[in-house]
Amino acid sequence: MTGWSYGVILAISGVVAVLLVVDLVRDRAAQDSHYIGLGVLQVGVLAQLVGGCVALARTERELEGAVFVSYLVTVALLPVVGAFFSLAERSRVGTTILLLAVATVAGLELRLWDIWGGTGG
Amino acid sequence: MAEELATGWGRALVFVYGVFAVAATGRSAVQLGEDAGKLPYWLSLLAAVLYLVATTCLLVGGRTGWAVARIAVSIELVGVLAVGAWSYLDTDLFHDKTVWSHFGQGYGFLPLVLPFAGLAWLHHTKPAADR
Numbered sequence: 322m323t324g325w326s327y328g329v330i331l332a333i334s335g336v337v338a339v340l341l342v343v344d345l346v347r348d349r350a351a352q353d354s355h356y357i358g359l360g361v362l363q364v365g366v367l368a369q370l371v372g373g374c375v376a377l378a379r380t381e382r383e384l385e386g387a388v389f390v391s392y393l394v395t396v397a398l399l400p401v402v403g404a405f406f407s408l409a410e411r412s413r414v415g416t417t418i419l420l421l422a423v424a425t426v427a428g429l430e431l432r433l434w435d436i437w438g439g440t441g442g
Numbered sequence: 443m444a445e446e447l448a449t450g451w452g453r454a455l456v457f458v459y460g461v462f463a464v465a466a467t468g469r470s471a472v473q474l475g476e477d478a479g480k481l482p483y484w485l486s487l488l489a490a491v492l493y494l495v496a497t498t499c500l501l502v503g504g505r506t507g508w509a510v511a512r513i514a515v516s517i518e519l520v521g522v523l524a525v526g527a528w529s530y531l532d533t534d535l536f537h538d539k540t541v542w543s544h545f546g547q548g549y550g551f552l553p554l555v556l557p558f559a560g561l562a563w564l565h566h567t568k569p570a571a572d573r
Contacts, residue, residue, distance in 0.1 A: 385472075387472070388468075388472055391468055395464065395465075395468075399461075402457075402460075403457070406453055406454075406456075406457045409453060410449070410450070410453045410454075412450075414450055414451055414453060414454050417454050418453065418454050418457050421454065421457060421458060421461075422457070425461055428549075428550065
């Protein structure tokens with residue numbers, strides 16, 4: 322699992338975040354398009370979870386493996402949990418929760434990138 | 443104002459507190475696992491416990507939940523301000539990033555915003571005196 326997977330997921334997060342901000346400004350509840358975007362993001366993070374674990378098993382480098390996997394798992398859970406929370410709140414609050422979830426995914430992707438890069442590069 | 447603690451904006455708050463509870467617990471567990479002799483790591487654990495208590499109390503709700511949540515969020519506010527300031531003064535002690543050091547810089551300064559949001563929400567949902 323090389324650096325590009327983080328870039329792809331960051332890009333998806335960015336697109337979904339823009340959609341969410343647009344509807345948040347319009348004071349709308351989360352739309353179908355948001356959930357489709359979130360679904361795409363979910364597929365991405367699940368693929369990354371599998372790919373990341375495989376890459377971790379293959380690499381010779383010294384990495385904080387437990388931390389890396391725990392981040393991968395957290396990132397894979399976030400879209401689902403965020404979706405459940407937002408479905409319970411069909412207003413701009415739900416839209417805000419999705420935005421928070423997507424922003425957290427983006428933040429964790431940056432951390433994952435750091436961890437995978439390791440301190441020694 | 444007798445609104446439920448975990449509905450409306452409270453649900454957004456529960457989500458963020460939940461994420462921080464997981465993040466702080468994970469970080470303090472890893473750091474204390476490496477070296478249990480460092481004070482900042484224990485402060486991370488304190489942060490984790492407070493986030494867990496706040497999340498739980500918001501979900502449980504009721505008068506007791508509200509009261510305990512206010513205590514936890516108040517300690518959290520004092521903690522993030524004190525540790526944030528302390529980490530700038532004593533850079534040797536806070537060599538490694540923790541949840542509250544530099545006012546939560548490593549977490550997009552959300553740890554600094556969160557207690558204010560929490561106290562505002564608790565003020566908004568304050569139980570009526572006669573109930």
